[in-house]
Amino acid sequence: MKAKLLTALCMSISLNLSANDWPQFLGPDRTGKVIDKNFKGSFGKEPKELWKISVGQGFGGASISKNEVFILDRQEDELDIIKCFDIKTGKLKWQNSYENPGRFGFNGSRSIPAVDDNHVFSIGCMGDVVCTDRKTGKTVWHKNLIKDWGSEPENWGFGQSPIIYKNTVIFAPLSEKAGVIALDKSTGKQIWKTSDVGSKDGYASPILMSLLGKEMLIQQSSDTITGLDPETGKEIFSWGGYKVKWAIPAPVKVNDKTLFLTGGYDAGSVMIELKKSGSKISVKEVFRLKDTGAHIHAPIVHDGYIYANCNENSNLKKRVERQGLTCLDLKGKTKWKTSDKPNLNRGNVILINDNLVIMDGDTGDLYLSKASPKGFKQISKHKVLTGKGKNIWAPMAYSNGMLVIRDQNEMKCLKVY
Numbered sequence: 472m473k474a475k476l477l478t479a480l481c482m483s484i485s486l487n488l489s490a491n492d493w494p495q496f497l498g499p500d501r502t503g504k505v506i507d508k509n510f511k512g513s514f515g516k517e518p519k520e521l522w523k524i525s526v527g528q529g530f531g532g533a534s535i536s537k538n539e540v541f542i543l544d545r546q547e548d549e550l551d552i553i554k555c556f557d558i559k560t561g562k563l564k565w566q567n568s569y570e571n572p573g574r575f576g577f578n579g580s581r582s583i584p585a586v587d588d589n590h591v592f593s594i595g596c597m598g599d600v601v602c603t604d605r606k607t608g609k610t611v612w613h614k615n616l617i618k619d620w621g622s623e624p625e626n627w628g629f630g631q632s633p634i635i636y637k638n639t640v641i642f643a644p645l646s647e648k649a650g651v652i653a654l655d656k657s658t659g660k661q662i663w664k665t666s667d668v669g670s671k672d673g674y675a676s677p678i679l680m681s682l683l684g685k686e687m688l689i690q691q692s693s694d695t696i697t698g699l700d701p702e703t704g705k706e707i708f709s710w711g712g713y714k715v716k717w718a719i720p721a722p723v724k725v726n727d728k729t730l731f732l733t734g735g736y737d738a739g740s741v742m743i744e745l746k747k748s749g750s751k752i753s754v755k756e757v758f759r760l761k762d763t764g765a766h767i768h769a770p771i772v773h774d775g776y777i778y779a780n781c782n783e784n785s786n787l788k789k790r791v792e793r794q795g796l797t798c799l800d801l802k803g804k805t806k807w808k809t810s811d812k813p814n815l816n817r818g819n820v821i822l823i824n825d826n827l828v829i830m831d832g833d834t835g836d837l838y839l840s841k842a843s844p845k846g847f848k849q850i851s852k853h854k855v856l857t858g859k860g861k862n863i864w865a866p867m868a869y870s871n872g873m874l875v876i877r878d879q880n881e882m883k884c885l886k887v888y
Contacts (some may be wrong), residue, residue: 493868494536496583496632497721501678503771504822505869510888512826514839514851518874518885522561526882529579530630532819532866533875533882536586539564540868540875542882543593545580548572551595553584553603558873558884565608571597579879581630582676583866585640590656592640596628600642602659612659620644620652622673625717629673636679636688636701638662643690645671651690651699663704669695669711675718683728683747691718696732696743698752710754713741721769723777725801729757735766735783742803758803762791767864771822776800776844778827780820781808787816796820796829798844806844813838817864826850828874832863835878837885855885 491499491507498505531543540556552568575596584593590611591603598616603609616622616629622644633642639653639662650668654661669692678689679701688701694714698707715734723731725742733740742757763781770779781794795809809815818832822842829838835856841848856863856878868875874885 492536492870494534494587495585495634496532496534496676496866497678497769498821498869501634501680501721502724503769503820504773507823507869507871509872510823510826512824512839512841512850514837514853514887517853518837518855518887520855521559521873521884521886523881523883524556524561524563525880526877527579528879529581530577530862530865531580532583532877533868534584534586535868535870535873535875540884541584541586541591542877543580543582543584543595545578545596548574548578551580551593551597551599551601553591553593553601553608555591555605555608558870558875561884567601567603567608567610569599569601569610569613571595571599573597575624575626575628577627577862581628582632583868585633585635587635587656590640592633592635592656594629594631594633594642596630598622598624598629600633602640602656611657614654614659616644616646616673620649621646623671625672625674627674630719631673631676634677634679634688641677641688641701643668643673643675643677643692645669645673645692650697651677651688651704653701653704665697665699665704665706668692668697668709672717676721678721680724681727682724682730683745683752689722689730691722691732693718696722696730698745708745708752708754710743712743712754712756714738719767720765723770723772725772725777729801731770731772731777733763733765733770733779733781735764737764737783737785739764740803742801760799760803763794763797763799763805767817768819768866771820771827771842773822773825773842776806776842778820778822778842780815780818780829782815782817796827796847800844807846809847816861819864819866821867821869823869828867828869830856830863830867830876833861834858835863837876855883856881
């Protein structure tokens with residue numbers, strides 16, 4: 472009995488140590504949120520820089536798992552490089568590179584690796600889907616979206632991040648051969664695939680969530696949002712009522728039956744509600760916002776409100792009213808927006824407990840603000856990236872008091888408590 476209790480205690484301690492990890496795009500549950508009971512809502516006098524390293528041009532953010540940082544880097548339009556670092560020292564533990572010459576507009580890496588205990592999964596801008604052994608840094612298997620599934624790259628190459636589900640890794644070729652596909656994690660063998668699920672673009676990543684009491688994999692393309700059974704790939708629902716030139720931000724779960732979709736290129740935003748009737752699920756539009764849309768990053772839903780960086784081409788170029796960080800209620804009413812104070816360009820926003828952590832995508836300033844419908848409540852502002860080259864659009868990653876950030880030249884780890 473004592474041995475069993477000791478084992479359970481050790482397991483509990485182990486789980487708590489990694490409970491706040493950020494092992495994939497948008498964090499532990501792909502919502503951009505994390506709970507950390509040790510974070511007290513302040514960065515102190517100044518976040519401490521633990522280390523910084525040079526990286527190639529790009530937008531590929533980090534993932535964090537068990538004191539290791541993983542990033543897909545790109546070098547001189549010739550190589551993709553999956554790298555593993557020690558989170559406390561920044562020491563490179565291993566790297567796995569492969570040749571894939573070529574370039575697209577806004578060149579460089581785009582996606583965030585998905586990590587489990589044994590593997591690191593990445594998707595490069597040229598379409599390479601690679602499984603790397605987490606311990607050795609050696610390639611386990613390697614496929615390509617263009618060669619294996621006939622995917623067609625858009626203006627900026629491929630930019631989605633894979634998701635791990637049980638014994639599979641899932642991503643969306645968005646081609647006639649395969650809309651969404653699940654492969655065995657260890658072998659790369661196909662487990663299931665779907666038919667076409669919408670227009671051919673490669674930026675919106677698959678999201679796993681529970682809706683109507685059922686686990687669903689949600690995939691958005693430019694003209695369709697689809698709900699799939701993650702075990703089989705079977706279609707649960709499909710809706711073509713929202714169109715965007717290129718789908719980039721992930722769909723966001725509001726509650727058990729409601730989703731919020733947003734995008735740039737004057738697409739605006741829409742709230743939809745799923746309704747079950749027998750074995751069928753229908754989709755109802757709740758509201759639509761014409762001039763409010765997030766270009767790159769998924770909004771954060773917290774305590775009945777939506778927080779999003781609603782900058783895109785139109786308002787950044789002042790063709791329409793400036794938005795900045797925006798708070799919406801669940802009826803689509805704007806509670807507040809920062810406009811130009813601060814504007815934030817296309818920077819990332821994440822949530823730690825009830826605190827918004829916001830990167831200014833133009834200046835490299837890091838803001839901490841209380842998430843409140845009563846207004847933008849700035850707690851602190853710190854210059855953490857030089858902003859050389861601007862376009863500081865990469866997603867941030869957070870784990871146990873450490874924040875990993877990057878711009879077009881370097882990646883840093885900041886200790887925030």
